[in-house]
Amino acid sequence: QSALTQPASVSGSPGQSITISCTGTSSDVGNYNLVSWYQQHPGKAPKLIISEVSKRPSGISYRFSGSKSDNTASLTISGVQGEDEADYYCCSYAGSTTHVVFGGGTKLTVL
Amino acid sequence: EVQLLESGGGLVQPGGSLRLSCTASGFTFSTYAMSWVRQAPGKGLEWVSSINAGGTNIKYPDSVKGRFTISRDDSKNTLYLQMNSLGAEDTAVYYCARDRGFGWYFDLWGRGTLVTVSS
Numbered sequence: 001q002s003a004l005t006q007p008a009s010v011s012g013s014p015g016q017s018i019t020i021s022c023t024g025t026s027s028d029v030g031n032y033n034l035v036s037w038y039q040q041h042p043g044k045a046p047k048l049i050i051s052e053v054s055k056r057p058s059g060i061s062y063r064f065s066g067s068k069s070d071n072t073a074s075l076t077i078s079g080v081q082g083e084d085e086a087d088y089y090c091c092s093y094a095g096s097t098t099h100v101v102f103g104g105g106t107k108l109t110v111l
Numbered sequence: 112e113v114q115l116l117e118s119g120g121g122l123v124q125p126g127g128s129l130r131l132s133c134t135a136s137g138f139t140f141s142t143y144a145m146s147w148v149r150q151a152p153g154k155g156l157e158w159v160s161s162i163n164a165g166g167t168n169i170k171y172p173d174s175v176k177g178r179f180t181i182s183r184d185d186s187k188n189t190l191y192l193q194m195n196s197l198g199a200e201d202t203a204v205y206y207c208a209r210d211r212g213f214g215w216y217f218d219l220w221g222r223g224t225l226v227t228v229s230s
Contacts, residue, residue: 036216038156045206045223046148046156051216089156093214099170100146100214105155 003028003101004090011109012080020106022073022090028101030071034093037066037075040105041086050075077108085110113137113219115207120224127197127228133190133207133221141165141185144210146217147192149203149226159205160192163213170214174200197228 005023012018022029022037029035037050048057050066053073063078073092077084090103119131133145147159160181161170169181180193190207204225208217 034212034215038217040156045220046217047220048216048218051211051218057218091156091158091216093212099161099172100158102148102156102158 003094003098004092004103006088006090006103006106008104009107009109011111012077013111014080014082016080017076017078018080018108019077020075020088020090020108022075022092022103024071024073024092024094024101026071027098028092028094029068029073031095032093033068035066035068035073036091037064038089038091039084039086040089046089080108080110082110084108115209115219115221117205117207117221117224120205120226122227122229123197124230125198125228128193128195129197129226131192131194131205131207131224131226133192135188135190135209138209138219140183140188144213145181145183145190146208146210146214147181147190148206148208148217148220149201150206150223151200151203154203157203161210161214162190168213194226197226199228202226202228 038046040046053068054066144163146161178196182191204223206223207221209219
């Protein structure tokens with residue numbers, strides 16, 4: 001069982017917006033603005049798409065955005081495209097003892 | 112080109128040992144924290160270990176503490192993971208990742224190396 005809870009799957013039609021939630025606790029997501037999101041296509045390495053809750057690294061599409069409220073972080077993909085079909089993982093810093101926790105991952109299907 | 116390249120994976124018997132390496136290029140390796148993250152077949156990502164720049168602060172989850180040892184050789188731009196007392200639960204693709212802020216986020220990943228623990 002992963003420390004952060006994500007839905008196992010989400011789906012959307014091209015052009016729609018989808019949101020993936022990531023629920024943690026007051027010891028991780030709720031206590032630090034250090035939630036990151038990763039996109040992973042089959043057989044490929046994960047790729048950073050959001051850091052520090054809502055920052056987009058250079059080269060990442062503006063269609064990806066992140067936010068956080070209390071113990072839940074969210075990743076929104078606006079105008080979903082076929083190339084967005086992948087697994088998405090959230091991750092949070094969790095303090096000096098636990099250090100880092102990942103979510104279980106969400107499979108995005110573009111209909 | 113900025114990249115990370117893992118090596119050292121393979122088939123090992125239960126109870127055995129293996130050492131993974133990750134060679135960095137295209138950036139000043141010594142100034143970054145580094146981490147290992149693994150992914151069991153068909154499963155999600157699991158953080159395995161982190162080491163800060165300078166190697167003075169090291170972290171492990173309970174699942175590998177006492178069995179795995181992370182280290183770095185800045186003169187060789189290389190990160191290591193020594194894995195002992197391996198079990199079937201350690202079968203996974205092991206990724207090396209550049210770690211920003213020591214656990215804040217991972218901004219560069221290698222392609223991974225597969226470790227299979229089986230008799």
